[in-house]
Amino acid sequence: GVGTKENLFFGGLPYNSREVKKLFFPETLPEKKKQVIYSSRWDKEKCPGFFLDVIREVHQQRPDIKFVITTSAEKVRSNDISLVHLLNHFLATSPAASCLDVRVNQTKKEYYQNLLESKIQFNCADQDFVSWTLLEATTCGCRPVYPNFLSFPEALQYKYELMYNKNDVHSASQKIIEHIDEPAKDWDWVYAPFDKSWERMLAVMEGGICR
Numbered sequence: 001g002v003g004t005k006e007n008l009f010f011g012g013l014p015y016n017s018r019e020v021k022k023l024f025f026p027e028t029l030p031e032k033k034k035q036v037i038y039s040s041r042w043d044k045e046k047c048p049g050f051f052l053d054v055i056r057e058v059h060q061q062r063p064d065i066k067f068v069i070t071t072s073a074e075k076v077r078s079n080d081i082s083l084v085h086l087l088n089h090f091l092a093t094s095p096a097a098s099c100l101d102v103r104v105n106q107t108k109k110e111y112y113q114n115l116l117e118s119k120i121q122f123n124c125a126d127q128d129f130v131s132w133t134l135l136e137a138t139t140c141g142c143r144p145v146y147p148n149f150l151s152f153p154e155a156l157q158y159k160y161e162l163m164y165n166k167n168d169v170h171s172a173s174q175k176i177i178e179h180i181d182e183p184a185k186d187w188d189w190v191y192a193p194f195d196k197s198w199e200r201m202l203a204v205m206e207g208g209i210c211r
Contacts, residue, residue: 009204012197013132017139017188024112029141032184035066036176037118037142039111039133040125042069042087044080047124050169052090054122057173059096065180067100070114075104115140119180123147124172130155135194138187145175156190 036058040046055067069076069087078084091097103114115121121137122145129151134144146152148163156162161179164171 009200011201011204012194013130013135014197014201015132015135015191015194017135017191017195020112020136020139024109025116026113030113030117032119032141033066033117034064034180035068035118036120036122036145036180037068037070037114037137038122039070039115039137040123040128042071042076042078042083044078044083045125045127047126048078048083049086050124050167050172051122052086052094053169054124054172054176055090055100056094056096057169058176059099061173062177062180063099065099065176068114068118069100069102070106070111071102071104072106072108072111073104076102112136112140115142118142119182119184120145120176122172122176123152128152135191138190141184141187143179143182143185143187144190145172145179147172 038048038051040048042048058065058067071077076084076087087102091100091102103110106114115137118137118140119142121133121142123134124147127150134146134155138144144156144162146156146163147166148160149166152163153160162175164175
């Protein structure tokens, strides 16, 4: 009951890829590694257990592919402590743990460095729509591998080669294996439209047309 479709406008996340590159990119960009980065929180709604299942399956076929989890905290935290136990058990017992690197105490600059060296950014959340993690990752040249779910198809312009079947470990694993060896690409069509979000918001507030 907040309003009608006539007075609701899509602005987009406020973002500025030029400032990101200016503030956080080194003069010489690192080479992309055969590395997949998980940049979501380790919380229940992000489905991190599914991510561990994907690591197991990928490792069986391509043990050369590496995976990274990052956090700015001193240790991995979660709104479900059992998921922290699940990660610790994986690291202690799974053969696939050799290809997983958990990086804690990461600064923002280090986080961008992790993105810049990663080939793929992986998402398996139950409740994401469009997030800054997607915009940041594509700005850093990561190929998105996302579930065909919620508004991800729209955010990724219905390019289903970037998406896997939701909750399907095999589908997700094959997307990673299929694309990990590809040359790095420019994903500006994902993040660049959000560089103009503030202009669209301003136009609406000034009574103009939302572009």
